[in-house]
Amino acid sequence: MxxxxxxxxxxxxxxxxxxxxxxxxxxxxxxxxxxxxxxxxxxxxxxxxxxxxxxxxxxxxxxxxxxxxxxxxxxxxxxxxxxxxxxxxxxxxxLRPEHGAGVSTGSVHLGAAYEGPGGLVHGGVLALLMDQLVGECASTIVNMPHFTGTLTVRYLRPTKLGRVDLRAEVTGTQDRKTFVHVEVRDREGVTADGEAIMIRPKDFPGRDEVLAAIARTP
Amino acid sequence: MxxxxxxxxxxxxxxxxxxxxxxxxxxxxxxxxxxxxxxxxxxxxxxxxxxxxxxxxxxxxxxxxxxxxxxxxxxxxxxxxxxxxxxxxxxxxxLRPEHGAGVSTGSVHLGAAYEGPGGLVHGGVLALLMDQLVGECASTIVNMPHFTGTLTVRYLRPTKLGRVDLRAEVTGTQDRKTFVHVEVRDREGVTADGEAIMIRPKDFPGRDEVLAAIARTP
Known part of the structure; x- marks a missing residue:
């Protein structure tokens, strides 16, 4: 980065x-x-x-x-x-996420551009949105960027095109790992959920190093 | 559908x-x-x-x-x-997948629109492409649409913007399930891999029923 x-x-x-x-x-x-x-x-x-x-x-x-x-x-x-x-x-x-401590939510309208099977949201689009939200959610606990280590998405039933709501929640931490659960809902309830292991890079610069790098910018 | x-x-x-x-x-x-x-x-x-x-x-x-x-x-x-x-x-x-029996491949150029962290492909975009390819790959074994049941993506290292190659391969089948392994490479090697459990819907119409439905179309 x-x-x-x-x-x-x-x-x-x-x-x-x-x-x-x-x-x-x-x-x-x-x-x-x-x-x-x-x-x-x-x-x-x-x-x-x-x-x-x-x-x-x-x-x-x-x-x-x-x-x-x-x-x-x-x-x-x-x-x-x-x-x-x-x-x-x-x-x-x-997606415009909103954050609390250990919780992130977001709603989107998914139209024709996000279609997979006819009339349904592409499952991979849900994975994209979930991946983004779990990363931001991990950062609500430790305010640093996290990379996704593993993301497991479970599709429970098809998701209709239209409004989709997402909710991510931190379920635990261990050293540089943060565990996050995420759910997707359409108008009729939960359609998919996921578990992510988010990782804080070992050599990621802290706030002071970022400020120093920015200060050196011409 | x-x-x-x-x-x-x-x-x-x-x-x-x-x-x-x-x-x-x-x-x-x-x-x-x-x-x-x-x-x-x-x-x-x-x-x-x-x-x-x-x-x-x-x-x-x-x-x-x-x-x-x-x-x-x-x-x-x-x-x-x-x-x-x-x-x-x-x-x-x-993505323009090419198919053999139980193997699907595809290459894409991912530019600024697919960015996550600066200069890197968004991990969720890789999940989107993987989800698509594993579904098509499952269909090379049984020529019917498959829905993703579970997709587990493991991110090994960041993926640079630019050319990305994907390869999916069926690793097994069990009743209506097909198991697919998928890998993503950038210019420097494998950056992510995944395991998918693809499911053939029980009540999905066969070829004859689809033809009959189409024949009824005005």
Missing amino acids: EFRLEDIDPDEIERRLAVVEPLTDSVRGLIDAVIRSEVDDAVLDRARARIDEITAELRVHQKPGGYGTPFTRDLRGMPWGNAATGLRNPIAPP | EFRLEDIDPDEIERRLAVVEPLTDSVRGLIDAVIRSEVDDAVLDRARARIDEITAELRVHQKPGGYGTPFTRDLRGMPWGNAATGLRNPIAPP
């Missing part, structure tokens, strides 16, 4: 989100429309050409790789490119 | 893909550009407005729900909306 400083204040964060969140939501709408559209091929072809024009304009200045996780000087992280929660990643539903 | 008849021949399938695959690839490019772009806010705002216009045109005629899995009369499935493999789903990388 790399650390990148974005030396901005809360007002500037809000100002940037006010631009990129609506743009990202628009692309989510476009994704849904491309899957479900039944318009003529000529309209689809014209859409493609116009999308390529927009993409070319956005690429005039761009980051060389992924978005990464920039931090402010007071260590507020902005993982806006994250595939599950990224406010700037149209692939993310996005 | 619902069955939907698309009474088209192979030429028509190719003709449709020739329109929707380039469109879907264009949206994949747009997703990447939205995450990585560093252009001025005014350009981002203008992009949003133009994307909304395109979306509105595509929505003039659209399917009511997800894309589902239409079948031709000779039972060729077209799961183009699938979140992992869908040729018409911009969220899918897409």
